[in-house]
Amino acid sequence: GSFITTGGADRHGTAVVYDHMGHPREFPADAEVPLHDLRKAAHDLITTDGGRSPAVAWRPWER
Numbered sequence: 803g804s805f806i807t808t809g810g811a812d813r814h815g816t817a818v819v820y821d822h823m824g825h826p827r828e829f830p831a832d833a834e835v836p837l838h839d840l841r842k843a844a845h846d847l848i849t850t851d852g853g854r855s856p857a858v859a860w861r862p863w864e865r
Contacts, residue, residue, distance in 0.1 A: 804863040
C-alpha cells in the first residue's frame with residue numbers, strides 16, 4: 803500500500819494543496835514535515851534504494 807509522512811498536525815484539518823505541473827493535489831493537513839526532515843528523507847530514499855526513511859513518521863495513506 804501507499805504511505806504518507808505525518809508531521810504531527812491535525813490529520814482532519816484543512817487539506818494542503820500542492821500544484822504539480824498544473825495539476826493540484828490535495829494532501830492531509832498532517833502530511834507536511836520540516837524541510838530539514840524532508841531533505842534527510844530524500845537522502846535516505848536514494849541511499850536505501852527506495853526505503854522509507856526513519857527521519858520522518860509514516861502512516862498508511864487512506865485516500
